[in-house]
Amino acid sequence: MSLHFPLHTLTRTIAYGSCGALLALALSPAWAQAAPEPLAPVSLAMKSFFQLPVGPKGLVISDTLKQSQGQRVRLTGYVVQQEVATLGRFLLTPRPVQMSQHADGEADDLPPATVFVRLDASQQDWAVAHARGLVEVTGILDVGRREETDGRVSWFRLQLDSQAVRPMSRFEVTNYLHSLQHGH
Numbered sequence: 376m377s378l379h380f381p382l383h384t385l386t387r388t389i390a391y392g393s394c395g396a397l398l399a400l401a402l403s404p405a406w407a408q409a410a411p412e413p414l415a416p417v418s419l420a421m422k423s424f425f426q427l428p429v430g431p432k433g434l435v436i437s438d439t440l441k442q443s444q445g446q447r448v449r450l451t452g453y454v455v456q457q458e459v460a461t462l463g464r465f466l467l468t469p470r471p472v473q474m475s476q477h478a479d480g481e482a483d484d485l486p487p488a489t490v491f492v493r494l495d496a497s498q499q500d501w502a503v504a505h506a507r508g509l510v511e512v513t514g515i516l517d518v519g520r521r522e523e524t525d526g527r528v529s530w531f532r533l534q535l536d537s538q539a540v541r542p543m544s545r546f547e548v549t550n551y552l553h554s555l556q557h558g559h
Contacts, residue, residue, distance in 0.1 A: 416449040416513045421469035424488040424531065434487055436530075440518055449513045450490060450533060456505045461525070463499035467492050467512060467533070491529040495537035503540065504551050514539065
């Protein structure tokens with residue numbers, strides 16, 4: 376299992392790959408062609424996921440979120456710190472959360488606005504390292520109840536592009552493992 380780190384979307388992390396990767400991109404024939412610019416993503420605040428105030432029926436998904444179904448959106452939140460990372464995805468929440476899957480099982484403290492952020496199909500065996508602080512992610516939003524392969528129920532999912540994550544450098548892996556041991 377290798378560790379991977381979200382590219383350009385994370386705040387307070389190294390945002391560029393090696394010079395070799397940049398050179399390979401610049402020399403690619405596909406780069407020379409004028410590719411259409413993707414539509415600018417809509418920025419959504421996680422606090423706008425539900426209608427406020429909460430009514431007698433409980434939480435109701437907001438019209439804003441319903442209208443964003445299938446659209447390219449930008450979300451800002453916190454990567455959930457898990458004991459064991461789930462391959463091919465990570466969880467994003469509006470507040471910092473630490474999960475103890477083995478001790479708590481299904482009784483976790485995930486807020487209702489938790490987003491299951493999925494990596495590209497070619498990256499399903501990648502584990503995303505936890506990042507402290509706010510992160511920004513952009514992808515295609517999927518809204519609605521779905522049972523995940525691990526039995527969890529998700530209401531919100533964000534599908535990332537393959538360019539959204541990259542392998543960590545040796546230096547980044549060392550720093551990441553050091554931060555796990557020393558908690559800073």
